[in-house]
Amino acid sequence: MMVMIASALAAAVLYGAGAAVEQRQAAGAPQSSAGRPGLLLMLARQPLWLLGIGAQIGGFAAHTVALRFGTLATVQLIVAAELIVAVGVVRIWSGRPLGRDSWAAALTVVAAIVAFLALTSPAHGHVAGHYSAHAVGAIVGAVLTGAGALVAAVAGLRSSGNRRAVLLAVAAGLADACSAVVIMQFSHVASHGVVAIFTSWTTYAVAVCGTGNVLLTQSAYQTGRPMVTLPIIAAVTPAASAAVGIALLGETPRLGAVGAVAACFAVLVASLALGWLARSAPHPEVPEPADLAVEVEELTVLTGVPRQGTERVRLPLATHGAPRQAA
Structure with a gap:
């Protein structure tokens, strides 16, 4: 139990720190590269992004150990603390303090997640080792969460603004759940030696799901709305991991009538808190590459009336060395 808790906490810290670093770097990439493999090639040229990926790989290793010794829902409950780490790093890095309301909403999201997973965690005595007999359930769970991620990603790439950020974040979350299910099965296969690793479907599924997961996550971060995407x-x-565990992997939740009502209430609270964060989230911190932001102390409008203060003006970039004419 102590190994599982320590590993899950380490995964939460590493995942959160890595997510914050990746989000900052991905926010500067052009929107046209979202959802394309070229986005990863572009980001791979940035040392800080590679540092974030390194932290995520460390989180993956710790996550794998935790899933080997604990149930899917319990491990994901602890790993949910990555949100606090990520939000904290994002705010410190940006130099702009997070408002009390936003901090309260973020903490409420985490508390509601923990409450939901605590209520829906498996009954005592159902250990992770039993998952080795649920390969079919794991395959079905991976397919369902992966398909959901694909649908949300397609819808998100066709949207803009906060809607784009929300849909791509949902896609990334489902892809994370898909990876968690596959990693859980892989952790058991890995304990049977090298031959078992290379002959198991989980090894190749981890590679495919991991690549898709990274791409969708970076596409979500690229929207430049960390207070929408991270929570x-x-x-x-x-939530998706718990659903797979209960429906397909044989986890029996300790839910009575009161517990079911409490779990639904936790979902409602988390939804409201997420809605608040999405509504109050600032605009992207990094301007889109297609624009040039110019700060001026005074701007004289066409009427000749000077406007005091600092304003941000969007000017079109030059194309092939020639400036574009304004309409």
Whole structure:
């Protein structure tokens, strides 16, 4: 139990720190690269992004150990703390303090996630080792969460603004859950030696799901709305994992009538808190590459009336060395 808790906490810290670093770097990438493999090639040229990926790999290793010794829902409950780490790093890095209301909403999301997973966690005595007999359930769970991620991603790439950020974050959260299911099965296969690793479907599924997961996550971060994407990913991942565990992997929740009502209430609270964060989230911190932001101390409008203060003006970039004419 102590190994599982320590590993899950380490995964939460590493995942959160890595997510914050990746979000900052991905926010500067052009929107046209979202959802394309070229986005990863572009980000791979940035040392800080690679540092974030390194932290995520460390989180993956710790996550794998935790899933080997604990149930899917319980491990995801602890790993949900990554949201607090990520939000804290994002705010410190940006130099802009997070308002009390936003902090309260973020903490409420985490508390609601923890409450939901605590209420829906398996009954005592159902250990992770039993999952080795549920390969079919794991395959079905991976397919369902992966398909859901694909649908949300397609819808998100066709949207804009906060809607784009929300849908891509949902896609990334479902992809995370898909990866968690596959990693859980892989952790058991890995304990049977090298031959078992290379002959198991889980090894190749981890590679495919991991690549898709990274791409969708970076596409969500690319929207430049960390207070939308980070909480949604943190909420969708454990909720989807718990659903797979209960429906397909044989986890029996300790839910009575009161517990079911409490779990539904936790979902409602988390949804409201996520809605508040999405509504109050600032605009992207990094301007889109297609625009050039110019700060001026005074701007004289066409009427000749000077406007005091600092304003942000969007000017079109030059194309092939020639400036574009304004309409």
